[in-house]
Amino acid sequence: MSSAPEPFDPFAARLTEAGIDVAAARAALAALVVETPSWGYGDSGTRFAVFQQPGRPRSVEERIDDAAEVHRLTGTAGAVALHFPWDQVPDYPTLRAHIESRGLTVGAVNPNLFQDPDYKLGSITNPDPGVRRKALDHLLDCLEIATSLGSTAQSLWFADGTNYAGQDDLRGRRKRMYDALGELYDALPDDQQLLVEYKFFEPAFYATDLADWGSALLTCQKLGPRAKVLVDLGHHAQGVNVEQIVGILQDENRLGGFHFNNRKYADDDLIVGSVNPFELFLIFVELAATGAPLPRLTIDQSHNIEGKVEAMVLSVVNLQEAYAKALLVDRTALAQAQLAGDVLAGHKVLLDAYNTDVRALTAQVRQDLGAAADPVAALRESDYLKNNEASRGATSAVAGGWAR
Numbered sequence: 001m002s003s004a005p006e007p008f009d010p011f012a013a014r015l016t017e018a019g020i021d022v023a024a025a026r027a028a029l030a031a032l033v034v035e036t037p038s039w040g041y042g043d044s045g046t047r048f049a050v051f052q053q054p055g056r057p058r059s060v061e062e063r064i065d066d067a068a069e070v071h072r073l074t075g076t077a078g079a080v081a082l083h084f085p086w087d088q089v090p091d092y093p094t095l096r097a098h099i100e101s102r103g104l105t106v107g108a109v110n111p112n113l114f115q116d117p118d119y120k121l122g123s124i125t126n127p128d129p130g131v132r133r134k135a136l137d138h139l140l141d142c143l144e145i146a147t148s149l150g151s152t153a154q155s156l157w158f159a160d161g162t163n164y165a166g167q168d169d170l171r172g173r174r175k176r177m178y179d180a181l182g183e184l185y186d187a188l189p190d191d192q193q194l195l196v197e198y199k200f201f202e203p204a205f206y207a208t209d210l211a212d213w214g215s216a217l218l219t220c221q222k223l224g225p226r227a228k229v230l231v232d233l234g235h236h237a238q239g240v241n242v243e244q245i246v247g248i249l250q251d252e253n254r255l256g257g258f259h260f261n262n263r264k265y266a267d268d269d270l271i272v273g274s275v276n277p278f279e280l281f282l283i284f285v286e287l288a289a290t291g292a293p294l295p296r297l298t299i300d301q302s303h304n305i306e307g308k309v310e311a312m313v314l315s316v317v318n319l320q321e322a323y324a325k326a327l328l329v330d331r332t333a334l335a336q337a338q339l340a341g342d343v344l345a346g347h348k349v350l351l352d353a354y355n356t357d358v359r360a361l362t363a364q365v366r367q368d369l370g371a372a373a374d375p376v377a378a379l380r381e382s383d384y385l386k387n388n389e390a391s392r393g394a395t396s397a398v399a400g401g402w403a404r
């Protein structure tokens with residue numbers, strides 16, 4: 001693995017000398033909450049194959065246990081996002097008690113409207129009113145599930161769209177979507193938000209009903225103030241400036257949350273920060289720009305060949321480091337450079353923060369939280385994965401898919 005970072009104290013002294021409020025950065029980092037996804041722990045795969053992993057969780061309870069281990073090691077992953085019907089149980093108070101007994105809270109509830117064969121031509125935009133009703137009923141059921149679990153958000157992603165020009169009426173589909181979401185919003189409990197996620201293509205290849213942040217924002221504006229846009233890092237065309245989207249949505253008070261992952265080509269769902277760590281840093285520079293509370297931050301990944309718990313731990317560590325670097329940006333110098341019209345001085349302020357080795361800071365914060373200085377090494381040294389391989393056996397209830 002990497003070389004050990006320098007001890008925290010000399011590092012902190014240097015930052016203080018450079019005018020950085022280290023105590024404030026430590027406090028902000030300690031308050032970071034990342035939701036990990038229950039669906040990210042079960043077996044998943046590509047269109048071509050699902051590779052079953054030893055020690056994979058066989059039930060929602062075991063997926064929760066894996067999430068708790070990620071939190072134990074990182075100190076930052078204190079919530080778990082759930083997916084229904086994958087995480088369906090007969091008794092939600094018991095599930096909630098299990099989650100809380102592991103030191104976690106319930107994150108967003110994610111209704112699944114893409115797997116049932118009835119949804120081949122769409123869910124809430126399907127031309128068949130019976131299918132639309134079934135989809136809406138599932139969304140309404142998820143409101144009640146969220147209430148019994150203590151969740152405060154519905155996170156919606158629709159696979160709805162068409163593959164061929166002329167397959168369906170684009171405006172008609174849009175109206176059907178508004179009708180369904182309007183009914184859902186009317187039933188939304190006061191303490192829940194509606195997060196609306198967009199994706200430019202896949203599984204639909206001609207027209208996706210919610211393809212971009214603009215259509216998601218329009219939808220939210222139509223619904224009401226508790227409807228907000230959710231940005232998934234893998235859901236844009238190559239090269240799109242995601243940090244600018246963050247700024248626009250934050251300014252409009254419509255940024256509801258993030259699905260973190262990384263991509264090289266399409267919606268690859270790779271480990272956060274593994275392909276483009278500079279983009280991740282710039283996103284956190286925007287998220288931290290106003291001092292407003294961070295939106296809901298969730299990991300949405302689908303690991304095909306790597307160990308899932310380790311992949312999740314590394315993702316959380318990468319998020320902590322990106323946020324730490326964003327907290328070190330000299331905002332005063334940045335504003336001065338921008339005001340002076342000095343093109344590269346502002347850029348250099350960002351590079352200075354990005355190029356700072358923050359590992360001593362994040363390690364110190366994790367230790368303050370009772371977590372591991374080096375979470376990946378601690379996981380590898382522990383018996384957690386080995387014990388799971390022994391106790392969870394060979395059978396698997398496959399939970400998870402791809403392309404969310």
Ligand SMILES: [Mn+2]
Nearest residue numbers: 232259300404
């Ligand atoms: Mn997503």
